[in-house]
Amino acid sequence: MIDLTINGKAVSVEPGTTILKAAQQMNIKIPTLCYNDDLPAWASCGICVVKNVDPRTGRARMARACCTECTPGMNIVTSDLELTKARRTVLELILSNHPQDCLQCSRSGQCELQSLAQDFGLRAAPRFQQILKNQPVDDSYEEIVFDRDKCINCGRCVEACQQMQNVWALEYTNRGDKTVIGPVAGSDLAHSPCIRCGQCAAHCPTGAITTRNPIEKIFEKTADPELTAVASIAPSVRAALGEEFGMPAGTLTTGKIYTALRMLGFKYVFDTNFAADLTIMEEGTELVTRLTKGGALPMFTSCCPGWVDYAEKYYQDFLPNLSSAKSPQQMQGAVTKTYWAEQAGLKADKIYHVSVMPCTAKLYESRRNDDMKSSGAPDVDTVITTRELASLIRQAGIDFVNLEDTEADNPIGPYTGAGTIFGATGGVMEAAVRTAYKLVTGNELGDVNYTAVRGLEGVKKAEVDLNGTKVRLCVIHQMSNVDAVINEIRQAAAEGKERPYDFIEVMACRGGCVTGGGQPYGHCDDLRVKRAAALYTDDATHEIRRSHENPLITKIYDEYFGQPNSEKAHHLLHTHYTARDLYRD
Numbered sequence: 001m002i003d004l005t006i007n008g009k010a011v012s013v014e015p016g017t018t019i020l021k022a023a024q025q026m027n028i029k030i031p032t033l034c035y036n037d038d039l040p041a042w043a044s045c046g047i048c049v050v051k052n053v054d055p056r057t058g059r060a061r062m063a064r065a066c067c068t069e070c071t072p073g074m075n076i077v078t079s080d081l082e083l084t085k086a087r088r089t090v091l092e093l094i095l096s097n098h099p100q101d102c103l104q105c106s107r108s109g110q111c112e113l114q115s116l117a118q119d120f121g122l123r124a125a126p127r128f129q130q131i132l133k134n135q136p137v138d139d140s141y142e143e144i145v146f147d148r149d150k151c152i153n154c155g156r157c158v159e160a161c162q163q164m165q166n167v168w169a170l171e172y173t174n175r176g177d178k179t180v181i182g183p184v185a186g187s188d189l190a191h192s193p194c195i196r197c198g199q200c201a202a203h204c205p206t207g208a209i210t211t212r213n214p215i216e217k218i219f220e221k222t223a224d225p226e227l228t229a230v231a232s233i234a235p236s237v238r239a240a241l242g243e244e245f246g247m248p249a250g251t252l253t254t255g256k257i258y259t260a261l262r263m264l265g266f267k268y269v270f271d272t273n274f275a276a277d278l279t280i281m282e283e284g285t286e287l288v289t290r291l292t293k294g295g296a297l298p299m300f301t302s303c304c305p306g307w308v309d310y311a312e313k314y315y316q317d318f319l320p321n322l323s324s325a326k327s328p329q330q331m332q333g334a335v336t337k338t339y340w341a342e343q344a345g346l347k348a349d350k351i352y353h354v355s356v357m358p359c360t361a362k363l364y365e366s367r368r369n370d371d372m373k374s375s376g377a378p379d380v381d382t383v384i385t386t387r388e389l390a391s392l393i394r395q396a397g398i399d400f401v402n403l404e405d406t407e408a409d410n411p412i413g414p415y416t417g418a419g420t421i422f423g424a425t426g427g428v429m430e431a432a433v434r435t436a437y438k439l440v441t442g443n444e445l446g447d448v449n450y451t452a453v454r455g456l457e458g459v460k461k462a463e464v465d466l467n468g469t470k471v472r473l474c475v476i477h478q479m480s481n482v483d484a485v486i487n488e489i490r491q492a493a494a495e496g497k498e499r500p501y502d503f504i505e506v507m508a509c510r511g512g513c514v515t516g517g518g519q520p521y522g523h524c525d526d527l528r529v530k531r532a533a534a535l536y537t538d539d540a541t542h543e544i545r546r547s548h549e550n551p552l553i554t555k556i557y558d559e560y561f562g563q564p565n566s567e568k569a570h571h572l573l574h575t576h577y578t579a580r581d582l583y584r585d
Helices: 019-025 082-097 112-119 156-164 199-203 215-222 236-238 241-245 254-263 272-293 305-314 316-321 326-346 386-395 417-423 425-442 481-493 524-541 553-563 567-573
Strands: 002-006 011-012 049-053 062-063 073-075 144-146 171-173 180-182 209-211 229-235 267-271 351-357 383-386 461-467 469-477 503-507
Touching: 002 019, 011 019, 019 073, 049 082, 049 305, 049 383, 073 180, 073 524, 112 254, 144 171, 144 351, 156 171, 156 199, 156 481, 171 236, 180 215, 199 209, 215 383, 215 386, 215 481, 229 254, 229 272, 236 254, 236 272, 236 386, 236 417, 241 386, 254 469, 267 326, 267 461, 267 567, 272 326, 272 425, 272 567, 305 316, 326 351, 326 386, 326 553, 326 567, 351 386, 383 386, 425 469, 425 503, 461 481, 553 567
Parallel strands: 002 073, 229 267, 229 351, 351 383, 469 503
Antiparallel strands: 002 011, 049 062, 049 073, 144 209, 171 180, 461 469
8 A cells, every 4th residue: 555645634545546536546536627537537627636645745746646656655636726826827717718608518517628717616707718619510420420620639538549449549739739630631520430339428528528408399299199109218328317406326217208208399208228128029039040950150230329329430340249139229210110100090290209218329220221110200200319318308407306207108118127237237138138048948047137248348258058058258348358259269279279259248438328429427437337337227127127028028029020030020129230331421
């Protein structure tokens, strides 16, 4: 252990601990702006500057707390008049290059720069002349908007894009005060390798990278008497939305969300967890068919649109290996506008279907190809994120915290425990194992808690015995972890060795959908653990925890699809993939 002093108090920390982390252990807050727990510290902004004071001479050296490791005998001062003035000056310089239109900014009230300016009382006239970059807004993508004038060059988006996601759509151009961040050579996002995962927006401390906000359109559509407004929510939305209203991280708010959506004007409220159960039936059957009758192996899951986008651009030789099953969002859209529409006596084009998702790439997915119009109309009309649902609720004046719980509408709302864990990394795999075991052996898996695929390890490996057939599993989350697994598969094939895996789950975002690009801000592993725990709690408290035991899933096959992977199921619930140019949308 390393012994040091912070603000006159002794503390012992593990070797490699930074001053920032040591101070946090003592509940001392050092202000930061460029720092984020998910990303390597690189001391860009200087807000976290502290003093290391020599107790013998009184001389002090400045250090940036986020990246300076503790050493024995350090005597750290985290706040005094000189440090306060230095931090204020840094903030004033940043603000001199930043627009002052906070009221019109989508991050107002949730902007880290704005919060620091308030903390330091920057309310007087600025000391420095304001010089803006006057760069055009990049709105070339429908999902993500990049306003470079609001960029403070903290580099968090670049680190998230390059180091976390291995996408490299964002980088630095020029030097000094001419530095700008964006796609290479001043291009736009639509002509970059961007996969729309939204991790740049999730990690941006200001309003430089945000998602579009279609809430006015939703108010108009739900009020249209010619339309029947329908909403469905994704698994991880229920584990995060409460944070937007001051509830503890990991609070399950499923019933409150159903109630709020009805108050917003949606006539019917369904749950995408139902379609997650449906996905398991289709994808699980597809896996068993490939294992027993032949087909491209290993099979990759296809629920994550960021991963699908990445595969279509980077791993085109592996496209036959992707499951042809649509994601739960698109299956929900298809059954809403076909199976349910027929029961309700409605036409597909008269149903306005809004999908609430944790993911910025889901909007792209809803229009990815013509398979997403299997009902004859767009199966999903509008996709909003968890953050945008919170905006809708606030605008409508709904007291979310004190809402009563209600239930989802039948017959495409009720779900099993397997359906809800889709939102956490390993959840799709665990749900699939519960059903694949039944499909192959005819028996139920004894312990449905398949914990081998849970947790935040970047690549998780396991093996399940299906009545003598060993199925090798791999779970990957965070795109930067995919290359190593793909290379392992390629190398085994090149050397004539047995394939290392049979079934692989990939989620683009670290932790899975619980910290997707559209979830409440503040991504870190602590949040991931708490949100995932909420989903596992939801699973554990369900009486039915296997997708194939959902009586409404059984009903939809009996009445409509016949059996999993039937011709009708393939028409409505499956899709195809296309090799795409890396630098063209």
